[in-house]
Amino acid sequence: MKGQNSFSAIDIGSSKIRVISAKLEEGSDQLKITGYTEVPSFGMRKGIIVDATEITNAIAKAIEENERTTGEPIESVWASVDGAHFESENSKGVIAVSRADNEISEEDLIRVEEAAQAISLSNNREILHVTPRSYIIDGQEGIKDPVGMVGIRLEAETNIITASSPILKNLTKCLEQANPEIEELIAAPLAASLTVLTQRQKELGTIVIDIGSATTGIVVYVEGEIFYLTVIPIGSSHITNDIAIALKTSVEIAEKIKLEYGFASSNEIDKKEKIPLGQLDPKNSEAEEEISRKEVAKVIEARIREILGLVQKELKKIGYAGQLPAGVILTGGGSKLPGLVDITKDELGLPAQVGFPIELKGVVDQLDDPSAATVIGLLIYGIKSLGSRHEFREKFKGGGEGILARIKDWFRSFLP
Numbered sequence: 001m002k003g004q005n006s007f008s009a010i011d012i013g014s015s016k017i018r019v020i021s022a023k024l025e026e027g028s029d030q031l032k033i034t035g036y037t038e039v040p041s042f043g044m045r046k047g048i049i050v051d052a053t054e055i056t057n058a059i060a061k062a063i064e065e066n067e068r069t070t071g072e073p074i075e076s077v078w079a080s081v082d083g084a085h086f087e088s089e090n091s092k093g094v095i096a097v098s099r100a101d102n103e104i105s106e107e108d109l110i111r112v113e114e115a116a117q118a119i120s121l122s123n124n125r126e127i128l129h130v131t132p133r134s135y136i137i138d139g140q141e142g143i144k145d146p147v148g149m150v151g152i153r154l155e156a157e158t159n160i161i162t163a164s165s166p167i168l169k170n171l172t173k174c175l176e177q178a179n180p181e182i183e184e185l186i187a188a189p190l191a192a193s194l195t196v197l198t199q200r201q202k203e204l205g206t207i208v209i210d211i212g213s214a215t216t217g218i219v220v221y222v223e224g225e226i227f228y229l230t231v232i233p234i235g236s237s238h239i240t241n242d243i244a245i246a247l248k249t250s251v252e253i254a255e256k257i258k259l260e261y262g263f264a265s266s267n268e269i270d271k272k273e274k275i276p277l278g279q280l281d282p283k284n285s286e287a288e289e290e291i292s293r294k295e296v297a298k299v300i301e302a303r304i305r306e307i308l309g310l311v312q313k314e315l316k317k318i319g320y321a322g323q324l325p326a327g328v329i330l331t332g333g334g335s336k337l338p339g340l341v342d343i344t345k346d347e348l349g350l351p352a353q354v355g356f357p358i359e360l361k362g363v364v365d366q367l368d369d370p371s372a373a374t375v376i377g378l379l380i381y382g383i384k385s386l387g388s389r390h391e392f393r394e395k396f397k398g399g400g401e402g403i404l405a406r407i408k409d410w411f412r413s414f415l416p
């Protein structure tokens with residue numbers, strides 16, 4: 001853990017690597033962002049490392065740039081892990097309350113959480129996240145904070161996210177070669193969900209759809225806690241590729257077209273609207289001077305409907321299709337596509353909106369953007385988990401006592 005009260009996080013995406021550093025300011029209650037940097041990512045496919053040297057170099061560059069901006073070395077990071085290898089299951093643990101007076105202690109919570117983790121795992125998988133969803137004391141359901149309550153039998157309903165061990169190992173190796181120590185690896189969509197949702201949305205039931213470049217992450221919250229997480233190995237770069245094929249143009253030009261003229265709902269585009277392809281791609285003599293914006297929108301819409309169709313399939317699988325009152329929160333760079341919200345409402349039959357990350361102090365404009373949701377979420381996850389760590393409490397005992405209190409205040413400020 002790096003000196004005093006600075007924290008850093010790194011989101012290793014398929015298109016970009018993003019690094020954020022922040023400080024808890026002495027004497028004030030503020031968490032201040034000290035530096036945010038992003039560099040292009042190389043060596044990833046579908047959210048998974050395919051070229052270790054390339055990704056290690058890119059990570060090293062991302063870290064260096066951030067250190068240059070803040071003027072401080074990054075010693076450790078919370079880092080994202082992505083890809084279609086996650087599995088999510090809800091598991092129950094049961095224990096007998098240990099104290100003679102039957103009062104439930106922190107220790108009981110640790111034991112019951114451990115009991116819930118007794119799931120069968122093949123030898124190339126491991127548990128990445130365990131989230132207690134709620135507790136049951138002697139048959140009484142729906143208890144959120146059982147410590148101090150009295151009972152004989154304690155059950156914990158938990159959500160468990162598992163991941164492929166080789167994928168985690170490879171990522172760990174690349175990060176370590178690029179130098180920083182790893183605090184923890186966190187599933188990218190989980191991180192993104194932490195910064196685009198209010199507690200109320202989580203209570204009502206909601207789904208976050210993080211549309212990245214190569215992946216689309218889904219996180220479902222029910223009754224305030226995570227219920228399901230999965231990653232679909234299709235993202236916004238597939239739209240770009242589809243446009244390139246349809247127009248017989250390069251991927252670079254197709255990306256330009258998507259960003260400048262892209263629209264997700266073809267019905268809303270007038271047949272007469274044109275895109276000056278010849279102007280965008282002067283080197284391509286075969287490129288027609290002008291192309292129909294509506295035709296491009298049709299290509300985009302087809303892929304978006306495919307992605308949302310796969311999301312709906314996941315919702316059906318877990319029994320929540322059309323059943324999440326707080327609706328859909330779209331985030332990630334791919335969520336910036338105009339017209340996407342309407343197609344989402346139509347395809348999933350739920351309210352929908354684009355989710356921006358919560359506001360932080362000292363923030364660069366770049367962070368007020370759905371594509372920064374994951375990296376900000378990693379920072380939040382990190383600071384939150386530090387606050388509950390024993391060695392951190394020890395370290396900041398006495399004189400530093402205020403830091404924990406400030407972390408708590410800081411978190412409370414996000415609650416609606």
Ligand SMILES: Nc1ncnc2c1ncn2[C@@H]1O[C@H](COP(=O)(O)OP(=O)(O)OP(=O)(O)O)[C@@H](O)[C@H]1O
Binds near residue numbers: 014212255
């Ligand atoms: N204004 C926009 N309109 C449409 N698409 C956009 C816009 N801005 C960015 N994108 C797309 O968003 C994608 C990048 O999103 P993001 O930065 O969230 O991905 P990533 O985190 O690098 O990738 P992944 O999460 O898949 O590993 C790119 O495909 C890009 O074309």
Ligand SMILES: [Mg+2]
Binds near residue numbers: 014
């Ligand atoms: Mg991403």
